[in-house]
Amino acid sequence: MANYSMTINENQMNLLIDAYKAFEKESSNQYIAFSAYKNGLTIHAYKSGKMVIQGDYQEELKRIKQLLGVKQYAAIGSDEVGTGDLFGPVIVCSAYVSLDDIAFLESLGVKDSKAMTDTQISKIGPVLANRLIHSILILNPEKYNELIRKGYNMNKIKAYLHNQGIIKTSEKLKDKVPVILDQFCEPQIYYNYLKTEKLIYRDIDFYTKAESVHIAVAAASIIARYAFLAKMQQYSKFIGYNLLKGAGSEVDKQLIEIYRARGYKGLVPITKLNFKNLIKNNIEIPKKN
Secondary structure, three states: OOEEEEEOOHHHHHHHHHHOHHHEOOOOOOOEEEEEEEOOEEEEEEOOOEEEEEOOOHHHHHHHHHHHOOOOOOEEEEEEEOOOOOEOOEEEEEEEEOHHHHHHHHHHOOOOHHHOOHHHHHHHHHHHHHHOEEEEEEEOHHHHHHHHHOOOOHHHHHHHHHHHHHHHHHOOOOOOOOEEEEOOOOHHHHHHHOOOOOOOOOOOEEEOOHHHOOHHHHHHHHHHHHHHHHHHHHHHHHHOOOOOOOOOHHHHHHHHHHHHHHHHHHHOOOEOOOOHHHHHOOOOOOOOO
16 A cells, blocks of 8 residues: 655644544554544554555645645755665765656655665666666775775765765756755764865755655665665675675674685675674784785
8 A cells, every 4th residue: 555654743733633633533553643534545643743644645645735834845865875784885865856756756655765675666766766866876895994994984974975976966957956964963073074075065954854854865765775776786696695784693694604605805895894793703804014
């Protein structure tokens, strides 16, 4: 069943409840503040401030957004993937979504890539990549490890990539539009990471859960995830193992298996070597002379 989610504030929650009171439906879910059923649609308003519409939601969503005073606007969204994965690259995508794109993306069910399966990503990712103006930056593990040796941490790497991606995408547009970034550190720290860069894009709106602020961020996360999956397939073919995502216990097992079969040199092209998985599994990084 198709579904769409968005974050609403307390005032918007009250407006929603008043408007759909006649369609109220009881729910035993302790996390749900209000539920309604209307013309085949189910609407849940969660105590956390999240609203979810299930069913053929496009027309009803338009009415709800108008009711809640949600303004539509064009924007660039930027997001990253791969930062929590031992194997594979870090990928950043910044994507421009116009007013004309919004309804189309909503019809596809575009949402944060972390809430989607790989199958869904593989289906929607190329559609978004073909339609939207965007920029992708791919930092392979060897380049990542080089930056770590130079003193970069993960947040500095992300700031470096986002800055480049946002500049590249904004240069493709005629007009300036808002730029929205999921806040992974305080803005002051973000810009401090970039103090040695020649070009810094400074007009950025930072939000936690930015994918719920503008669909451009969710679209960027899907394109980035699609590129990440493609790269993981390439690395898997190269190393001869179906590389696992994440950094959990199953990844530990695969790390040990690859290390025993290929040695440390086999890990270098595919692995973020500063992850604790290596220390935890007693894999020592050779010291350079």
